[in-house]
């Protein structure tokens with residue numbers, strides 16, 4: 001019982017990190033980044049590469065991936081998204097193309113494959129990331145089987161959620177971000193450099209996806225296409241929770257992760273996904289503004 | 298202080314303002330008058346570079362700011378109180394004021410003493426949500442937000458529009474104090490000719506996107522008002 005609940009929560013955690021990034025970029029800039037899942041994938045590959053080439057400890061891969069994917073996100077905003085503001089469809093297409101390019105870059109080992117070279121950890125195949133042994137040994141607390149790795153994912157996610165909340169509601173950056181997302185024109189009339197805020201928001205959202213990628217790498221095989229489902233899943237979490245509501249995103253990630261976890265343990269994974277989508281459809285029909293949002297948008 | 302020369306403004310393909318020449322001297326109030334929809338708001342937005350595309354030149358204290366993005370114009374000392382106020386309703390009074398501070402040259406974030414002195418209601422209700430304020434209080438807050446950036450020139454767009462008649466006088470008084478006591482240069486978009494006459498030194502009437510009449514305020518005769526402003 002409790003361990004199924006726990007597995008569900010760890011799925012929720014990954015979903016939450018992915019969705020948070022989408023939620024803040026969509027909320028602030030009105031942009032949907034179709035390459036968001038690829039940032040998760042990049043986070044996972046950063047882990048693979050750091051471990052195979054530099055022997056970096058798994059835990060240290062998290063900050064490294066955070067910074068690398070943040071930088072990639074910053075670049076995506078600077079060179080692609082910024083040029084397409086106010087053109088939602090063009091942005092969708094451009095970032096989707098970018099997603100494919102990123103995947104192919106990993107498959108082709110950034111072009112090294114053409115020269116007949118091979119970089120360990122890249123290429124079209126699957127990669128596995130060993131997690132430290134202390135994460136693998138389950139132990140008992142009373143009747144409850146504690147899975148250290150799942151627990152770690154949940155705790156880290158809670159930490160990152162609190163960090164995000166603090167950043168948005170208690171820092172000067174967050175105030176500018178909220179001002180820009182409410183009224184971009186007036187924010188810039190108040191001296192706020194809205195483009196800079198966009199770029200950093202995008203970078204931060206991407207960094208969260210990268211962190212999710214590291215954690216995902218610890219319990220799933222890593223492959224170039226692993227990120228693809230996450231854009232959809234993440235965005236559904238945002239929509240179900242209510243666009244613009246941080247806690248809405250949290251609530252809906254928990255619900256969907258749990259549904260997935262429970263159905264998967266009682267029946268199977270495929271059915272679990274179907275039921276998750278069913279839940280979302282029902283919620284969106286009954287409450288189009290999202291579960292936790294007071295007003296529509 | 299502020300100079301527009303041969304300025305043309307466009308929203309996409311629609312050409313809204315034509316060949317505007319306007320010169321605002323330091324320390325004065327210039328009133329922009331005209332019927333609804335002639336382009337008064339567009340004039341202010343052009344000065345800020347907000348939403349519109351312009352041709353021509355805008356200089357502030359001799360510096361060409363035409364190519365600068367909006368936030369840099371704000372930081373150069375242009376304060377803006379938009380039509381309809383455009384506060385952020387779920388921000389507190391304090392946060393709405395602090396928003397203005399991003400345009401300060403010293404980048405400090407505080408509620409300036411000037412705001413506390415001028416608007417005791419705001420001073421005593423800093424924690425209230427802006428959306429809960431009355432129309433007049435919201436107008437005060439919009440002015441306070443602009444003042445928080447310590448601007449050199451203030452653009453006011455119909456500050457008494459949609460405000461209870463008994464509060465209108467208070468707002469008008471505030472505007473005159475800002476000009477006389479604080480020494481702020483003001484560009485004022487107004488519908489009320491009487492107040493424009495009382496407060497400003499120069500006027501400028503816009504009709505269908507072009508300047509129809511302008512000059513010192515004494516030249517604003519009833520005849521001109523009748524010709525360009527009555528509906």
Ligand SMILES: Nc1ncnc2c1ncn2[C@@H]1O[C@H](COP(=O)(O)OP(=O)(O)OP(=O)(O)O)[C@@H](O)[C@H]1O
Nearest residue numbers: 308311313332333334335336337338339340348380
């Ligand atoms: N964002 C916009 N996009 C396209 N056209 C616009 C936009 N804003 C205003 N216009 C058009 O530009 C013209 C001038 O509008 P503007 O708001 O500047 O008039 P105004 O003089 O301020 O009117 P009012 O007295 O009603 O405030 C109008 O014809 C209006 O329809």
Ligand SMILES: [Mg+2]
Nearest residue numbers: 337338339380
């Ligand atoms: Mg107007």
